[in-house]
Amino acid sequence: MDFNITGEEQNLLFVIVDHLDAGNAPTLDELSSNAGHDARPTAESLSRKGWLVVRDDTVLALSPMALQAVRNLEARRRRARKA
Template sequence: MDFNITAEEQRLPLVIVGHLDAGNAPTVDGLSADLGHDVHSAALSLRRKGWILVRDVNGRDTVVALAPMALQAVRSLRYGRRET
């Protein structure tokens, strides 16, 4: 697993975890809509780096899971933040 990720790549897993925690497997198109810009290249990069598992579901690229180490990294970021 490659832990060298860009700022855009770092934001995407946080959004994915929110969907997965809610019981939804987000499509890459849906993530693009959520973030207001195209995330296809970031999703492909995270897939290649071993962060996310993407499957074709009904003809649409869908994120079905985060790698265990990626999930731990995201949880550390998420819960390590202080709200001001």
């Protein structure tokens, strides 16, 4: 898994996590609508890097390592907001 991700990839990950936490497996079209631009290249990049499980243009899950990494990023983001 490639842990080097861009800010755009990180932002899309948080959108995906929101969908998955709500019980929704988002399509790439839904993600594009949420992001306000074509999210397909970013999602494909995250999939190649081992962050996402994508099938038939639907994000089914984060990989186990990605899930932990995102939770760590969320915790850091919450601490930064408090500071």
